[in-house]
Amino acid sequence: MKYLFLIFFINFLPQYAGKSLSRDGNYPKTFEDIKKEIAGYSSIAKAIIDLAVHGKAQNRSYERLAVFADTIGPRLSGSKNLDAAIKYMFSALQEDRLENVHLEPVKVPHWERGEEFAVMLEPRNHSIAILGLGSSIATPPEGFVSAEPQQISFLTLLISICALTEDSTGCISCLLASGDRVKMGGDDYPGPLGTKVVVYLKMGAKTYPDSSSFNTVAEIVGSKYPEQIVLVSGHLDSWDVGQGAMDDGGGAFISWEALSLVKDLGLRPKRTLRLVLWTGEEQGGIGAEQYYQLHKKNISNFDVVMESDEGTFRPMGLAFTGTDEARDIVKEIMTLLLPINITDIYDTADGTDIDYWMRDGVPGASLRDDISKYFWFHHSHGDTMTVQDPNQMNLCAAVWTVVSYVIADMKEMLPR
Template sequence: MKKLFYLFIVFPFLLNAQQEDVSQLKDIYEQSLTNGKSYEWLDYLSNQIGGRLSGSLNAERAVEYTKKELEALGLDRVWLQPVMVPKWTRGVKEYAYIESAPGKTTPVNICALGGSVATPEGGLRGNIVEVNGVEELQVLGKEKLEGNIVFFNKPMQANLINTFEAYGGCVNQRYQGAQEAVKYGARGVIVRSLNLRLDDLPHTGSMSYGDLPASERIPAAAISTKDAELLSTMLKLDPDIYFFFSQKCRVFPDVKSYNVIGEITGSEYPEEIITVGGHLDSWDLGDGAHDDGAGCVQSMEVLRLLKETGYRPKRTIRVVLFMNEENGLRGARKYAEVAAEKGEEHLFALESDSGGFTPRGFSFDCRPDQFEKIEAWKPLFEPYLIHYFERGGSGADIGPLKNGETVLAGLRPDSQRYFDHHHAANDTFEHVNKRELELGAATMTSLIYLIDKYGFSNQPKIKG
């Protein structure tokens, strides 16, 4: 009898709540697609500011611009969080060629890896040894590698549908290649660009020397995939060819920068924080439209859409535009450090850092019981062709918030074209589709709305 009474009372309430959610999501998508601001913001970030390398003037301009735009939204609070970040500059354009015979050279496309030292004055010329990944260095040993330039030519695995998995399978040659090659006496490192297509665009990215003293560091550069194939073929025909490259990059002392933060204070549980964000810095070759201008403007749009649809959050919704994801994660670590010092309670954190392509869904770093609750909302997203709800990774910038309780999530757009642009000169505004960007913003807002409305407790919270 009690069970029947419960169903009689509660079922209409649940039905009404579901209809309310359907209506709210519809309103969010409609506002984003017909009255959105994300594309306009991205246009300014990309075309009026451009590449936002950590520690650069453009990064400073991006901080000022996004802070001003967040203030214009009428949020309850907007502020800058200071953080010391690395400063590295590329210098004049890099130059490289393959020398197959005295006076016979073939120019190739390269770019310095972020954090690399420069080549010696006048450039670096030497024989080149091709390896299929970091693991092969030990096999060849010092006898084969000493005094030579190491050419890492392990490609992204083309038969993996998840392109981020393919990226993860070979990114260590870019990040650790120089550090490892030094152990065997190499004089320099050339790395195949992490890109699934053949083109002439070298893709930069962060690299590390570990604890190597400055005097032992060797220059490292990426080579385009098309030229990597050419170099590999020429080495097969003649292993004694020479490679020459010149780059003028420099490392400076750390400088002060900022995370940009804005929030709507929760009306019922202000102590519970829901964070959404992307990283404001980018590499310098393009204008950082996909990586990660898109994630920044989508995160800003989440707060605007909640206000625009008249929804008053129960919990504090906070947007964080992190600085220095690309070559240090300093902004992410600073944000988590300050949150811990203040004893802040983060219920949920969502990151968009996979490009502004068509959204497919989300991956969640959480416990099974938390995921079970989230998965129950999946039918609400299916009319918008959002089908991907899986447990997995989240995002680099929200990773430091992981504590076993906070649910972390990453927006998962279609990733098939992402690495065509990632860290390359064609990561530019014209390669972002307005509608796809706006769909991503609406999808993020919808999830934030549901997290805020229902939380993760099985019982409703009662204010005392």
């Protein structure tokens, strides 16, 4: 019996020499064959690009975001605005005729900023624009005057205030200059230092028990392997100032746009293309962690997880985390974007909400764009629709859609 098995195995080998067996037995096993398969998507990639950048869908993600941002405004975890945003998107995704639109419940932190007020008393009287960092605590109701003021540049007009926990020793607050330098007990930094500065500070921040919230989900169900998932995402919550248009309205809306473009072209990939709009990202990926705990039992069916959360400015390419074999495949997919000259692939995908999956070996991708101005507006009153550019969002949507669709439709999942 052993000899019969050996003879069978020897006869079996030549048929698959230099190849790996696949789920359906039909997958091209050499990289040259994979390149040919990817090249076969050139007409579909061109159709996606034409629709997103030049066609009827031109500016659609921007226009959708503008209505959303102007209607809802900022969407801090636990806020009524975030509740309204989730209801808005649930309805909008249904109206877009996407499939399996549903909400998955999670618990998220609930912190409110409250009143914030600061006045410089010395060396002169001057009102200071302040913005407390998240999870700051309140001052006493009457506020307080700094007892041992640090040396800072009093030319600074915008100061962030970080209130420490009540059991901290030595101080209960610190002043962090935005765009300037502060002396906090070390060497002097450049600036007109040495002047005693006395500040009156009043903050009314409050932390409440965790609130109920939802991750928002929609799909285009796969035609052949519906249980296998290509996930595209952005987070729906935002900071509590500005409009959250950049962080992360843009990422959320180009992810929605990816499904809309695929649907509009009448395409249905082999695998399910799933949109997830995360909640509670700004508090450390709270909603995404609970999503991971709920779905990790099916981790072998997650082909790639993608998140856009660094703005939707001029796209430069794609950042990727995965094996060398998977990277080579994604690099080849990026060549389909040559018509818009966005073909680069970078090391290490970045995304708070997809880190859980990547740490467990699931390939991950994030949009790489020009973030040179990102931190001009990040978590500030400046994060509004004036930051967004419709042409840049069109290009971002094209990149996001081509990559996600091709991966979802290829004969085999990305190797791990």
